[in-house]
Amino acid sequence: MKIGYDAKRIFHNTTGLGNYGRDIVRILTGHPAISHLFLFNPKASSLSKKVELGKATIVYPAGWFWKNFTTLWRLFGESKQLSGKGVDIFHGLSGELPMGLPHKKVASVVTIHDLIFLSHPHYYNFFDRIIYRLKFQHAVNHADRVIAISEQTKKDIIKYLRTDADKITVIYQGCNEVYQKEYTTQEKQEVRKKFNLPEKFILNVGTLQERKNALSVVRAIKDTKYHLVLVGQEKAYAKKIKKYIRDNHMEHQVSFIKNISSEELATVYQCATVFCYPSICEGFGIPIIEALYSKLPVITTKNGCFPEAAGPDSIFVDPMDTKEIKTALEDLFSHPVKRAEMAKKGFVYVQRFSDANVAQNLVNLYKNLT
CATH class of the missing domain: 3.40.50.2000 (Glycogen Phosphorylase B;)
Known part of the structure; x- marks a missing residue:
């Protein structure tokens, strides 16, 4: 299998979400069922040296426009650059999926780590809550499968995002x-x-x-x-x-x-x-x-x-x-x-x-x- 990952956090987050992505790449690189990983990264980062790239290729934005508007690239450009890579599944590691995946006939998975911005909204400002809600709701609506990192998160996805329980799989994460x-x-x-x-x-x-x-x-x-x-x-x-x-x-x-x-x-x-x-x-x-x-x-x-x-x-x-x-x-x-x-x-x-x-x-x- 060839898997594509939205890898922004892998290369630009030094703590929880970044560690989650880097660990997944590390443990899947040696798995016999995985033939290749494509890591969609909006721009170069010093964290690249911490990522095991044995079976992985980093995919950067192609073209002047996407290189200069990386936020839009993550929304629309990533799916365009799937062509020709033979990707079987695209996995959003941090609650987001790009637009256009169904047109590429690529199955999709999204991991939801938590919905604290909904369960404990006072820890977030108003505009962040709106943006997160739109991104997460789009992701769970359009993903073929949703991964929750705990049973508690699964309950929150069902409660706050109105997602069918049968669509959600709990897969715990490990540690470095x-x-x-x-x-x-x-x-x-x-x-x-x-x-x-x-x-x-x-x-x-x-x-x-x-x-x-x-x-x-x-x-x-x-x-x-x-x-x-x-x-x-x-x-x-x-x-x-x-x-x-x-x-x-x-x-x-x-x-x-x-x-x-x-x-x-x-x-x-x-x-x-x-x-x-x-x-x-x-x-x-x-x-x-x-x-x-x-x-x-x-x-x-x-x-x-x-x-x-x-x-x-x-x-x-x-x-x-x-x-x-x-x-x-x-x-x-x-x-x-x-x-x-x-x-x-x-x-x-x-x-x-x-x-x-x-x-x-x-x-x-x-x-x-x-």
């Missing part, structure tokens, strides 16, 4: 292979030294924005001896966190890390004691998967997609209840045997999100369309 390997004691020591990490600490990974709710963890460790390490790019919400830290003289308790490589982050995971992720809403929550692969006990949100990602042996809390979060942290720090048992069971659970399972589920869906 760097989180699936074990790092040496020396590598951990080097990372501890570089980022000045204490012997024991709580880890939280994700962009510092309101819906990720890292401030609840900071509030939970107030008047304790626990140390928190926050890893992620900083939005305006980070100022709110830092103000709380200053006002409560907690500078010695909280470390901030950003612009860290994937390998270093994977090592930081393996240095941590507990992973605490009381996010308010997600499509799935990849940092949870990364933590489970790193053999960390997980504390996360009790509702939404989080139980799907974290499994039955994690601890679930009300993300806004700092006392409940504090109690969960105290429980794990006081009981190392419990931490070890949770980590062991979590590692068994996370194998369902392995590269092999993700690849086979995608290939099975593709085969059903050809």
Whole structure:
């Protein structure tokens, strides 16, 4: 099979959506059912070196007009450039599909990661909500199959986009292979030294924005001896966190890390004691998967997609209840045997999100369309 991908996020997004696309290319490049991948990329990017191109060709806009109006190219030009490539399926990896695919007789798939702009609209401005709604609605209406990355997202697609449940397939995503390997004691020591990490600490990974709710963890460790390490790019919400830290003289308790490589982050995971992720809403929550692969006990949100990602042996809390979060942290720090048992069971659970399972589920869906 030859698969075309709307690859903008693969080459121009360093976090969640980009990681999803890069992982799909990586795990499908070696699959025997895949003969070639065409990655439709609006313009060159330094991230190209992170993409495994063994069976892949990057397709750029052809012609002066499309090169200068890449947004329009993604809407109309991508489908025009399918001709002659023998593409069997076109897959929109981030909620979008180009116009004109049916005329090219190419089957189409779209992945919907989340509909937070509809379920929690206050996190988005009005115009972004309108644009996202139009793009996503067009994609699910015209796709032959819709992939939801969690059962929660599937429910949201049915509720907000009025999509037939039979058209939607849940295919969980995995995580980068760097989180699936074990790092040496020396590598951990080097990372501890570089980022000045204490012997024991709580880890939280994700962009510092309101819906990720890292401030609840900071509030939970107030008047304790626990140390928190926050890893992620900083939005305006980070100022709110830092103000709380200053006002409560907690500078010695909280470390901030950003612009860290994937390998270093994977090592930081393996240095941590507990992973605490009381996010308010997600499509799935990849940092949870990364933590489970790193053999960390997980504390996360009790509702939404989080139980799907974290499994039955994690601890679930009300993300806004700092006392409940504090109690969960105290429980794990006081009981190392419990931490070890949770980590062991979590590692068994996370194998369902392995590269092999993700690849086979995608290939099975593709085969059903050809």
